Amino acid sequence: MTHTRSLNTFCVAIAGGFALACSSPALAQPAAPIGVGPTYADLADLADPAELVIRAEVRRQARLKPERAPNVRPGYGRLYIEARTVSLIAGSAPIGESIRYLVDVPLDADGDPPKLKKQQVVLFARARGRPGEIQLIAPTAQLRWSEPLEARLRPILAELAAPDAPPSVTGVREILSMRGNLAGESETQMFLETEGEGPVSVTVVRRPNMAPVWGVSWTEIVDQAARPPARNTLAWYRIACFLPRELPSEANIARDPASRSQAEEDFAFVRQSLGPCRRNRS
Template identity: 35%
Template sequence: MSVAKRTTAWLAMLALWGAGIVGAKADVVPPRAVTARSFADLTALALAAPIVVRATVIKAERLRPRDAPDVTAGMARVLVTATTTAAVAAPDTVPPRLTLLTDVAVDAKGRPPKLSGDDVMLFVRPGATLGEVALVAAQAIVPWTPAVDATVRSVLTAARRGDVPVITGVTSAFRVPGSVPGEAESQFFLATQGGKPVSLVVLTRPGAARRLTIATGDVIDDAAQPVVKDTLLWYRLACGLPSRLPATLAAPGDVADDYRFVLSNLGPCGRTF
């Protein structure tokens, strides 16, 4: 099949997905210099993609302008063909060869990057016919590295366990004085998809640094654990908690200060798209 005919079929398929993460246009791959992805980026891609594969690009055919009239200036649309190296996540058998449309940034001479030979991680959803796939986001072609592979696999493993709920907000907060002057404990009860109980605890003791722990059951006790950075739990907290307590909670100043400590302790989400 000619590139033009394949392009027509692809654009028709992508148009049907226009309301999803993938737009009706081909996905845009940023300039090659902007390829590193944060933990949050990789997590968002892994959670959004029904198919995650490691693949090697064997061909990238640039479409003629008349076959891609909606391409943004400074970009080129290419039809990428890649061979599957390993299926990281998939509902069914992944074909040995995959094709997808994407837009790439061109250089000063108007030339697209040479993608052939690149070892990549693809975050995709199936297309209309066997072997056709579409990126779940413009950033869903990621250079493969052992670190990227390990991160994605750990996130998907945690997601499959189903014990890390999506955080949607804070439902209540209060602070309890301790048994000695200067000691206190603030508790923040979180709203989650599915209603799984999750609470954050900030413990303040004289002469010691404040400590943040999380409890994922109905009872808050000494079994509460610190939040480990760059895990699915950390991602859902750092990227899901509001930037301030809801005004409806009418939290006193010390509780609000402890909540700011929570956000500072978690650090920024780091998601770039």
């Protein structure tokens, strides 16, 4: 798993002699509404920056007083949790049988947090401080565990850990559309910005009386035979969830109006073909 964002942390001293427990506001997201589970993008958002993905059983919870829980979003409370490690789903850092962490949870209509004791949860975290202390990668980076959830999560973790995992896309470096010899024939090449400077290019080919075709290449070679990524895969997520909504004007390096217009049309075509990147943790 790779880190795709810079995280600013906050720490709260826990009474009773425990060391600092920390969390991070940078990826703060609410839990999904009741009855609405996390999407592929939700799970990838959580798994990508996590050093540890832990299945745990809550043993004890205590709500922090508001003055000791800064930056909690309205309608949420911060809990100090002691839990038993059930299994390490992903990660190599050593963790003990007992873990401690902070998590923000939605409050009910009476302003009370849910009772989590004996519930099993999935934690997206990194090791922090003394043995047994972990830091969630976001204040709400805890999901209720279930077999279907873990079954959906494991393929994402496997893709993230693969040596040839697609790099994180951060934007469009440049795009150029070139007209062919026949009317209605063109090829558009789009080169994406990535973390770590891994090569990613998108090619759109149009031929007379044929539907446009496009594909993604994850190597230095621009490949006309490349195909679009399958939905709900890491390759799809990298592009569908991080391409800008509109093509930046400065990235369009064609000079003539027709070529610039074709590049914009092909960018919109790729965006539409990818489909929406839905998230329930907004």
